Amino acid sequence: MSEDKKIINDNEEIKAEDTINEEINNKGVLDVSTEEAVEDNEGESELVEENKSENEEIVKNEVVEEKTAKTKLKKIKNTKSIIAMAIVGCICLGAGFTYGKSVGRTLPATSRKYSSSKIVATVGDTKFTGEQLRQKMDPLFYINGKTKLSDEEIDAYESSFIDYMTTTEVLYLEGKAEGITVEKEDVENEYSTLISSLQQTYNLTEDDLINKLNISKEDIEKELEKELIAVEYIGKASEVTEEEAEKYYNNNKDEFLKVRASHILISNTDDEGNTVSDEQKAKNKEEAEKILKQAQQGVDFAQLAKEYSSDSSSENGGDLDFFSKGQMVEPFENAAFSLKNGEIYPEVVETDYGYHIIKKTDEKYDEFSTVKEDLVYYLGYEKQSNILDNLLEKYNVEVK
Template identity: 35%
Template sequence: MNVFKTARRQIIALSAIALLAGTAGANAAPTAKADAKAGEAPSATTAVARVNGVDITRAELERAKKIILSRNQMASAAMNDEMSKKVEEAALNQLIAKELLFQAGKKQEIKDLDKKIQEKVAEHKARFKSQADYEKALKEMDMTEKEVETFTREDMVIGNLIETKIVANTKITDDEAKKFYNDNKDKFRREEAVRASHILVSADQKASPEEKKKAKEKAEALLKQLKGGADFAELAKKESSCPSSAQGGDLGFFGKGQMVPEFEKTAFNLKPGEVSDVVETQFGYHIIKLAEKKDAETVPFEEAKERIVQFLTQQKVQAGIGEYVDELRKKGKVEILSK
């Protein structure tokens, strides 16, 4: 289940991973700080908010704005004043929430935290093709390697807090899952599907008439072998030019609209166990064998239950994080220094 990872990623979206991997090349124009003197250039170290005595700087806010713009595929130049203000408010609220969670999380012990931080930083760094690419990403985000360690520490501390305080205490009852299923049955509709295997004798659309003729003749010869008792899967492994040959031609289940029309029409008209004649498509010549057919139906509750529980758990965890942040904010002292 990825509920914990999803919820944590949404709350601490301003982590080192996001800053480096998600925003390389993004550009966000700095906004003038509220407490700057007239005519004075904005300072990256100026505090825009203070959380229990800990400053959130203009530089941190600008980076947070870059994250939001990048994740929403927005360009700062295309925003009007109102949009820009909303992005800045959202970024500041995320930073405040992150700081509140980090401060609360530091009260919990994490074994070998420093070692885990170094391992995670090395993992982040390994995602870049070269040291030069890594340094370029750092430069574009106005970050240092030390800051990457700081963000990674925050990520781990907050993640541990969310896991122990919220995820571990979030449960979904059978009644809750069943109610969601009954209220949203349209979301559990499964369309008609078939499972089929095929043998493909390739013939490119640009192939000459002679090449196409040879390919078709080969397909017909293979069909003759099948009618004579040859094993379909074994013949597919030896003769099919489709990657599915490794699985004996098995394509798994597929619904309508997933295959080219000629292939789909034939497959859906076959009966389980039946083998088609040679079918021509843009890829060449196919021999299709139907393995199984599933009629359109509503997925049974027991089959859908795990996904429902995961979805509802994620919703509860997200709500729980929001409530916990609100609680921390009420108990603490949060000052907004930038208007």
């Protein structure tokens, strides 16, 4: 793949994903199924999060694959579910607690005391106590083993668990009000699956697990039932039809526009990737403006790109193929999308990579069929967010 993809601005997508993730957490949504206890080379454990952006580590000159309007919706791809299909303190994180005990730990490096008489949150008349929070936090401390957590880190985990408890509760209550029920067999199957997984991982009997986690089978099944009802409710309430997705597509057609452009790059970095001096930048800009004038006077653009462009796209006459909004750095994107087919941008465009002469060569819209799946998912996420906002207000959720 050519180096012309250097001008793709992946950082903008990362910011979009981070904004979505922050918004989800602020609304009380915690996908704890993506936090797993894993053992490292020294037998210690740490939490790993699958929902971290795949683009978290960016190298300046990284070659990035071209994105489409379909993957433009990637910011919500990893939001797997509005709530988790797991028991927070007693199953997923409880595995870390069990592991900590099994290797002889009596106390983790970090701990915090919780009072059973303290109310940490309320959902209507339902009260969540410090003891319930302790059941979720203690396993976390054991998972981290000898790694000491800062007060800020502990506060963040506490906030996430409280958000999880209140979110599950409001979805469960609304599901019950809507008449949603789950079969006892489904609850038992979920219980068996979770216990079986822990037995295989830690080589403990069911009784050992129940005793070490300090929670009864009945309590586990009760929480599982709540989660199953909550999931069933939010799944039905946020369902998006193909007709809804197509209506959104037709009303927001510009979001799916792609343009094709060619460019000539006069680079402001040397062969070793270092930024050139201000004096050299001035010379580069002067050269770029001379090339722009030639292009405006009718000199073949592709030939100019092959002769002057420092980008490897010069081999193809500067052609960058089709791209969507959000793929290119902002100055380049703004220029390219402002042009008509066959038009050359009237000024030299400066980016971090250098000076560009830009010509738009074509445009097209992604077909609905190619974006339908992601669009349905995206609109479903929007519905879930709105539903949750309304329910948090309806059930008077308060975090103490």
